[in-house]
Amino acid sequence: MSAGGAGEEATSSYSPQTMMGIGIIGGLVGIYLGALLSPTHPVLSFLGGIGAICAIVWGADAVRRVASYGLGTGVPSIGMIALGMGIVASLFGLSIGGSFAGPIVAFISAAIIGAIIGLLANKVIGMGIPIMEQAMVEIAGAGSLVIIGLCTVITGTFEYSAVIENVVAPGYIAMIFIFGGMGILHPFNANLGPDEKQDRTLSVAIEKGALALVVAGIASAINEGLEAAFVTALIGVIIWYLAFKKYFEFVKRDAHKVVGTGMLPTEEELQ
């Protein structure tokens, strides 16, 4: 199954460095603000989700760049490996990082695991994608920030014991795994092709991130009360609406023509 473009570099209007800045700084600032401010009011834990959205956008951009070369297999594989590496690294980081350094340790260990897998993919398996190492580092790092961001939304903190008790033990972690993976893999998978545009792809990433925020918000009801859950979900719905509207504008901009097909013809009309 060949997916992605014709094996060439993707053209971008936002540079990889810009996207990396948005992902790392936006992600970490969102996570720390969410964790530091949520003791003052549980509603503010949604800031962790904003951080997760930044990381999802960055991850989706990295997937877009690497998958444009043609992975030989479907784009979903790279989203799944991102979250596979991300979940291992983020729980490790939270477990040894203590109550402050957790996200940073997680991010660094994700980057190391990503670099190793990127090197193996190019040197041992011989995929021959020039940006594979860098892209794997970015994708793993984004995956770990997404997981910690969404954990922060649910628990209001990223302390290991709280995350284990409120996210891992009830099984919300599996939901975070799939939603985070979806956010990173789906945008490019849905938009790939010769007319793929960066802004259109990334608007889907924001939309997917917002959906993850809605679900994480609902899951946070157990810990943080209905009010916080409702506000978080509402913020998610608003971001989703804006991003989806923007996406539809981009679709109309890039399409040759958008026409309605009308209703399906009835049996009499067909005769």
Add this chain to the structure above:
Amino acid sequence: MIVDAIIANIEWLALIVIGGVLISWSVHFVPVGGAPAAMAQATGIGTGTVQLAAGAGLTGLISAGYMMNVIDNLPLILASGAIGAMIMISVTMIVGTLVYVYGVGCVPASAKVKFDPLTGDRQDLYVSQGTEGHGLPTVCFVSGVIGGGLGGIGGSLIYYALMKVGIAATSAMTSDVVGLVAIFAVGIFFVNAVIPSYNIGGTIEGFHDPKWKKWPKAVVSSFVATIFCALVAVVAISQLGGL
């Protein structure tokens, strides 16, 4: 503290790495057809490696976890995981074959070999023009069942080993341990399912496919990658004891 955790669990680390390598090898047996197979233009099941490996492997994890709930016997747990994964992949392949034969209307035929190595049936005459084969011939089915079994054993090995680390750290099988171990097993499983899928370039028919001979590359890569994942997982799970 971290070094102590690693030294104390060195045997479980080795089991995790063996499990990761088994998963990586198992993917080479599964007849993955990808998108072309979904249009009946290539032999195999019409979806990607990761979805298939995950479907079969996670079923194996669940059946292994269920067995581990009642008994602490490694061979039984491995058998349970292997059978679970084999049933899952077999059901997928039977339903796929039904769809290809009675829905799409094509005969199962391999484009990679002239005769089916197991039944000796002629293949090349039945391959439609312009396709890379279609459906699931006997050899692909058998190969897929072997792949499911290996993947199930690999997944349950990882689960068993991580569970032992968790029980040693907390001296009880609480939902914290089970949740953490399960998600680590899934994470390591996905990493080891994706690496070989890059090795085979997305599609493979089974052990009779020429691409199958490329497995050492993926196994070496998975070996190295799993060592790091296992170290990280063992340390994180041992920290449960200090909570």
